[in-house]
Amino acid sequence: MRASPYIGLHIVIAILALLPFVLPNSFYMDLAIRMAINAVIVLGLNLLIGFAGQISLGHAGFLGIGAYASAVLPTHFNLHPLLAMGAGAALAGLLAALVARPIFRLKGNYLAMATLGLGIILNIALRNEAAWTGGPDGMPIPALGLAGFELNGDRQWYWVVAALLAVSVWASLNLIDSPFGRALRALHGSEVAARVVGVDVARYKLAIFVMSAVFASLMGSVTAHYIGFVTPGVADFFHSIELVTMVVIGGMASVYGSLIGAVLLTALPQALATFEGWETVVFGAILMLSMIFLPRGLVPTLAARFGRGV
Amino acid sequence: MLAQFLQFLFSGITVGATYALAALGFTLIYNASNVINFAQGEFIMLGGMLAVFFAQSGLPLPAAMLLAILVPAGVGVLIEKLAIEPVKGAETVSLIIITIGASLVIRGLAAVGFGKGTFSLPAFSGETPIDVLGATLMPQSLWVLGVTAAAVGALWYFFNYSLAGKAMLATACNRMAAQLVGIDTNGVLFLSFALSAGMGALGGILIAPLTLTAYDVGVMLGLKGFVAAVLGGLGNGLGAVVGGLLVGLIEALGAGYISSAYKDAIPFVLILLILFFMPRGLFGARLTERV
Numbered sequence: 088m089r090a091s092p093y094i095g096l097h098i099v100i101a102i103l104a105l106l107p108f109v110l111p112n113s114f115y116m117d118l119a120i121r122m123a124i125n126a127v128i129v130l131g132l133n134l135l136i137g138f139a140g141q142i143s144l145g146h147a148g149f150l151g152i153g154a155y156a157s158a159v160l161p162t163h164f165n166l167h168p169l170l171a172m173g174a175g176a177a178l179a180g181l182l183a184a185l186v187a188r189p190i191f192r193l194k195g196n197y198l199a200m201a202t203l204g205l206g207i208i209l210n211i212a213l214r215n216e217a218a219w220t221g222g223p224d225g226m227p228i229p230a231l232g233l234a235g236f237e238l239n240g241d242r243q244w245y246w247v248v249a250a251l252l253a254v255s256v257w258a259s260l261n262l263i264d265s266p267f268g269r270a271l272r273a274l275h276g277s278e279v280a281a282r283v284v285g286v287d288v289a290r291y292k293l294a295i296f297v298m299s300a301v302f303a304s305l306m307g308s309v310t311a312h313y314i315g316f317v318t319p320g321v322a323d324f325f326h327s328i329e330l331v332t333m334v335v336i337g338g339m340a341s342v343y344g345s346l347i348g349a350v351l352l353t354a355l356p357q358a359l360a361t362f363e364g365w366e367t368v369v370f371g372a373i374l375m376l377s378m379i380f381l382p383r384g385l386v387p388t389l390a391a392r393f394g395r396g397v
Numbered sequence: 398m399l400a401q402f403l404q405f406l407f408s409g410i411t412v413g414a415t416y417a418l419a420a421l422g423f424t425l426i427y428n429a430s431n432v433i434n435f436a437q438g439e440f441i442m443l444g445g446m447l448a449v450f451f452a453q454s455g456l457p458l459p460a461a462m463l464l465a466i467l468v469p470a471g472v473g474v475l476i477e478k479l480a481i482e483p484v485k486g487a488e489t490v491s492l493i494i495i496t497i498g499a500s501l502v503i504r505g506l507a508a509v510g511f512g513k514g515t516f517s518l519p520a521f522s523g524e525t526p527i528d529v530l531g532a533t534l535m536p537q538s539l540w541v542l543g544v545t546a547a548a549v550g551a552l553w554y555f556f557n558y559s560l561a562g563k564a565m566l567a568t569a570c571n572r573m574a575a576q577l578v579g580i581d582t583n584g585v586l587f588l589s590f591a592l593s594a595g596m597g598a599l600g601g602i603l604i605a606p607l608t609l610t611a612y613d614v615g616v617m618l619g620l621k622g623f624v625a626a627v628l629g630g631l632g633n634g635l636g637a638v639v640g641g642l643l644v645g646l647i648e649a650l651g652a653g654y655i656s657s658a659y660k661d662a663i664p665f666v667l668i669l670l671i672l673f674f675m676p677r678g679l680f681g682a683r684l685t686e687r688v
Binding site for chain 1: 484495498499616624669677
């Protein structure tokens with residue numbers, strides 16, 4: 088039982104290592120990179136939503152902070168892209184820490200409202216401050232590099248992102264089995280009971296919120312550098328919803344569920360492109376159907392069916 | 398000065414009335430099922446778009462409006478029967494995703510059916526503005542306020558004097574107890590979806606002559622209605638109406654005096670500030686958590 092989560096980790100690493108040799112062309116390579124990026128974001132978000140039980144409907148806002156830090160700071164202030172990435176993460180973490188205390192006194196739908204509001208305000212600010220952000224049209228992003236070496240081409244990006252993903256899976260697995268992870272699960276179960284047994288509820292909520300915000304901001308920067316361009320769409324309400332959907336469809340509080348959710352929902356729009364004009368309808372219907380028939384998400388439902396804990 | 402202030406005031410309460418109707422919709426469904434219906438905004442959109450559609454296809458305006466209320470109400474009932482009833486007691490996040498899925502389906506169908514253009518509905522009684530102390534008031538604004546007031550009044554009467562209304566209130570207080578005294582709580586759920594969809598559609602029809610309508614107007618209107626419902630304290634009917642008017646007013650004043658570019662952000666800044674200091678909104682009940 089103790090060793091079982093790491094079997095999964097080995098499988099993930101094996102798949103990641105073999106994938107570039109199997110993928111037929113750069114279209115699939117690009118898809119794989121975007122899946123891996125989303126998977127890292129979703130892992131962070133699942134720690135917050137699935138394990139700690141705190142919903143966030145504004146997470147794309149933090150992604151936006153990272154993406155725009157990587158765009159604005161090098162362009163307007165000549166900052167090195169890596170420093171800009173760090174600054175974005177610091178800003179996202181700081182903002183998360185600042186709002187965490189008042190926000191996490193809220194529960195359920197009130198918390199949903201507050202995080203949703205936060206995301207929308209960030210998105211509107213990005214749209215309006217056109218002098219800095221290029222407004223609704225967005226702005227280009229300089230290349231990411233260090234000491235003369237510049238990241239470019241699908242292959243290089245793939246290995247960077249795959250390494251990030253492997254480390255994130257390993258870190259998440261360790262985290263949930265640590266005292267920190269147990270405290271999170273305790274406060275998900277019952278906040279009052281967790282407090283009674285000595286869990287500093289407010290501090291843990293703050294820590295996990297800041298952590299997932301920093302995760303999101305870093306990956307926002309990575310996405311932006313990879314695509315080479317950023318628009319306010321990265322931070323909009325619908326993107327936040329997409330991320331939450333990845334968490335829930337894969338399976339709340341399931342590390343491997345996060346991966347499956349990210350993979351499926353990143354691929355879905357591609358698969359739906361053939362429906363010409365009906366994409367939104369089909370996408371919505373799939374969301375509804377999967378929640379109605381698999382309310383606990385894919386991985387936990389399947390794991391329960393086959394009688395094994397994942 | 399005064400004229401300008403009055404102008405903002407008029408546009409504020411007019412839009413606020415739509416938010417109030419949307420907020421009432423959120424409140425009704427929340428009380429019956431603890432679900433936040435993220436498809437609420439799509440009912441507003443459907444109301445406006447269907448009214449345009451039926452009016453253009455030759456129906457007299459009142460008939461077009463009636464149909465534009467009844468069809469969304471039917472859609473609301475359909476959502477409840479197909480997607481909400483089967484998953485009773487699911488986690489908040491799952492329910493949020495289901496209703497968001499429903500909103501995507503409705504918005505997608507509207508985009509396919511009506512196209513992605515913008516449409517306008519003729520004003521109910523002419524476009525000649527009324528001059529009030531230097532500010533102009535559109536006759537349509539009076540329609541919006543009057544009909545909204547009538548709808549709220551009718552709802553108040555329904556909840557206080559009819560058996561079905563009282564059954565809904567009882568279910569909101571305690572579903573288990575309501576079931577035990579023989580109230581058909583599934584019927585209540587059915588009715589609350591029909592009512593709140595109809596209410597949202599009514600708001601959408603009333604505001605359509607003033608603001609134009611398109612397949613995607615529901616998102617922002619719905620979210621602001623949600624802000625209004627939370628502002629008033631989720632589950633509080635009077636709070637929803639007051640919250641709606643307040644959100645509309647503050648948005649209009651903020652857009653007028655502070656920044657029109659940040660108009661859409663104002664309701665969300667407002668709700669964050671309110672929630673920081675009053676975690677259950679203005680009129681929300683205090684709850685104690687049982688372990």
